[in-house]
Amino acid sequence: MAHFAVGFVVLGLMVPVLIWPVSALLLIIPVMLSTLIVRLRTVADDRGVTVRTLLSSRAVRWDDIDGLRFSRGSWARAQLKSGVELRLPAVTFATLPQLTEASRGRVPNPYR
Numbered sequence: 001m002a003h004f005a006v007g008f009v010v011l012g013l014m015v016p017v018l019i020w021p022v023s024a025l026l027l028i029i030p031v032m033l034s035t036l037i038v039r040l041r042t043v044a045d046d047r048g049v050t051v052r053t054l055l056s057s058r059a060v061r062w063d064d065i066d067g068l069r070f071s072r073g074s075w076a077r078a079q080l081k082s083g084v085e086l087r088l089p090a091v092t093f094a095t096l097p098q099l100t101e102a103s104r105g106r107v108p109n110p111y112r
Contacts, residue, residue, distance in 0.1 A: 002037045006030045040089040044102035049078070051088060060086065062106045 010030045016023045036054065043050045048061040060080065069077045069085070076091040091099060093110075100109040 003034060006033045006037070009033065042088040042091050044099055046102070046104050049088065051086060053089070058086070062103055065106075068107065 007030075010027070013026050013030065017026060039052055039054050041052050043052070048059060048064070050057060050059045060078065064080055064082070066079045066081045068088075069079055070093050071077070076088045076093075078086045078088055080086060096107065097109050097111055099107050
């Protein structure tokens, strides 16, 4: 669904591109947005979580995670036992039941 929004951005950018061909560089914006949509994600399984950013990936075992923190309107952050905070793309308070299921109960479900 997010790619449909990018499609509308492309349609909106076509007006300046067709009027001023020099502005064709603006079409890089929807390409970058689509790349972010495809790349940014958090994959959770029974062993841990894998966080994918635009340029890298990082796998963390559940034993290394001390807790989760949520800020208003942003993605969750995992507090690691080493003191480092790791942002979990696409994990929100609403997706905690799915994270609880993937972690086999290591992350408590606040909706129960």
